[in-house]
Amino acid sequence: MAKRYLSRRTMLRGALGGGVTAAVGLPVLDAMLTSSGALADGLEDGPIAGIFFWANGLPWHGGHGTVQAGPADLWTPAATGAGFAPSDLLGHLGTHPYSIATGLTPMTAVPSDPPGQDDGHMRGFMVALTSDRPRPEGFHHASHTLTALRGSIDQYVAKHDEFYGSAVPRFRSLQIGVSDARFHDYGHWNAISYNGPDSLNIPVSDPAQLYDLLFSIPDDVDSVARRARLLDAVMDDAADLRAKLGAGDQTRLDEHLAHLDEIQRRLELTSTPCTGPAQPAPTADVHAKTAIMADLLAFGLGCGLTRVFSFMVTSPATTHVFSNLGVANDMHTVCHSGAWQSVYDITVYHMQALRIVLDRFATQVDPTGTTLLDRLCMLGTSEYGEGWQHGSAEHPVLLIGKSCGALVPNVHVREPGGNLAKAHVTMLRALGIDTPSYGFNGSETSDHLTGILA
């Protein structure tokens, strides 16, 4: 049965006797929040959950399969355990705190009907983001769109009671993109963050739009409160409409309603502005834009505007043309043409983009001397192991930051054939979310990555 939407206000009205339309103060615990919706400064602000995503995996090597054998493995560090020496590709991340797990692979069962469910674009991506397989119909669903069976890990965290509790900041989560190139303009080609099937969180990839979203607060705060109140009428309309729809469209409308409720909550928390940087100028250069978006994000995280984000530097199967690297074709085509050197050059570029984010996070320091990296628990990953054959073995997994002391940096855990879902278990436990097990449809596991979790 499809879920039936109940807004906070609806519930409140119910508590008041039902059917009463009145402006009632919501139970936002103002005393617990700063003006921007955050707790006090320092580690007690709690860990920050993030995803850093890049397209098309890694330069292939024999670990990905016999067909891919030949080129050297420039990703996997030679040594395991603590204090490993970075590999060629990891060397671009500098000395920032991170650990790495290698050898992991999706463990979800692959039904034979309909065929094609083992394709890396579908399976690798979905397991890396959700620990579950994609909707079995794949691209042949009535919506013509591949989708997830459940929310992605960032949304699992953002909506988990044990993460925010009652102190949900102004943005439950933020989704940020950098490159605007898309393999297609829909579905998982366009976004990596899912609320559930067919419900995507589209990233903001325009610096000016992100700036306005985070830092532009109207002078007349009372008018914002009236805008919030107005949404009650909109939601009442939606409730009327819902009764007239079939099941499929009810689900779509329920998602819309949930978003309205979230935006109403956000408007109610809009008060004193967070001080951000200067209004950014547009740029098409991926590294320059990464720096701008990381800067805006760092200010926002520092203000406590959110504690959950995803940062998609390039979208799944990206068609970005890295002409600045001397690569004439788009990256997806480059992968399929087997141009290893070009894929290597682009992966270096992706790692340099990650470094730009980490450099910026390291400089966002609160009055107690805590940096964003001290609080960060970020999964760095891609859509599969490598893009030439869509190989899902040796899926790239980085766990970045210290998560308020819950993550141990500079550890290399190697588990050939290990369960990729362990990365999510590790992340969830590092964030303080009770996780007896995680993973679905064959990827269930109660194990985290030993050595990375403190």
Add this chain to the structure above:
Amino acid sequence: MIRHTRVRGLGALAAALVMGACGDGSSARVDGDGGSAEDAGDGTAVTADDDGGSGTDSGEDFGPFVPGELVLPRLTASQYRHALVDLLGPDLPPTPVEGDTNPYLFYSIGATSTTLSELGTQLYEEAADVVTHAVFDDALRRAALVGCEPVAPADGCIAGFLAQFGRRAFRRPLTEAEHARYLAMAGELAQPDAWEGLRLAVAGMLQSPFFIYRVEIGSPDPADPTRLRYSGYEMASRMSFLLWDTIPDDELLAAAERGDLDSREGLETEARRLLASERASESIRAFFAQYLDLGRLDGLTRDPELFPLFTTTMPDSMRTETELVVDDVVFREQGDVRTIFSTRRTFVNDELATLYGIDAPGAGPITFVPVELPEDGPRAGILTFGAFLTMNARQIQTSPTLRGRYLRERVLCQQVPDPPPDVDAELDPPDGEPKTVREQLEEHRANPACASCHAFIDPPGLLFENFDASGVYRTEDNGFPIDASGDLDGIQLANASGLGDVLADDARIGTCLVQQVFRHAQGRLDTPDELPVILDLDARFAAVGYRFDELLVELVMHDGFRTAVAQEAE
């Protein structure tokens, strides 16, 4: 109303559409699962012609049909923008909204299948606030819009305006509850004055799902309770979004209120009125841009050293050329729309003239002039013009496969399956001795897993080999003379210039266009049970000489567009 009688065997047409899908005969979308009309279910026959029944008569009996399920389209970005202007007036500030998607051919299909994101919802909220401020903060603009001066919160002036505004925004009269809801908001939020309350009430309506979505749910059809028939107001909405890409105007809503849109005659009258407007041109142009997939020109680049004529503005020039050719055939000539695939009359600016190597007196960077391409030249029809040739090429080399696939799928509506997942679809890099693309492709086709599909796709695709990846005419590839011969379903051709003549009277193009317009109009794919509708419209299209505007009139009047069945309940 235009009527005709024509005899054409359903089986023959269906067979023609099924023809040739990678050798397995399973390709043609138009016949769905390959079933015939006789298998199409128990729906009402499409031979009667009365306003209460099924009511379409092309002079042929294509058997019964069952309409498709209801859908709930969200307004596309252009529909939303047009609606704001229609409701509030011109010169509104820009307001970004969530982008359209086209998971299958048309934005209208994305609009029925995509779920609005949280960011998209917020953008609607912000847009409603911004545009209403732009109007209501200006005393002259708000007075012109509202037509009266409120003296107290929720007074008669406001009540009257909300009823009038809501009727246009929701494309039907407000219910009493809706009117009371927004009137109460206008009163409660009237701080510091009544105007602010009204502004916010209007902003609320602009976020309502009854505005954001096209709520067309019908009611049981008296003539056939197994299906739903759209109301007059719903038909006004369906017609207006199809033909004008926006909400109905007052005249159309008045026609709905009078009951005019419950009859074929009333629908025809209003459809012809809408089609006579310039606004219809914009909508039709937008349809062809999606049908021809011109969005793929966006951001298209070529290496300037390899393709010096392909400037950064060339994709826009190519798009404009295609749009002008379509305009010319559909609106100026009001001719057989299939001639876009054979015409030698095109429109070029200065850089396109250079690319084509032709003289175009008067052409400038943004000035397009009509030119007649030479009868003995290599170009005839839009498939030999820049847009098609570059969209369907690789960055550096041509792709007979992409070009052939476009012809099969877009022009003829034949289905070409994706390559098997374990097959590398790329041509081998040209190492060793230089080879032409044709030679590389022949090696590629030696793979048995590729052969059957490529035998279907490549022969017509090879006809375009005289045009490089930027659309420039050439006679050599990699230093070797080009052999641009090929065939389309057994018709041998020396090159692409002869293809136009073959396509000029190919009935499959008309059928394909009908199918694509139907999908665009419905916001979903056609079902196998709707095959009789497609065939009936196709017959009508042929009878009016393949005039595109007449096809739209026939579609609007057709029961296939006026009825639906309910979605599965929760």
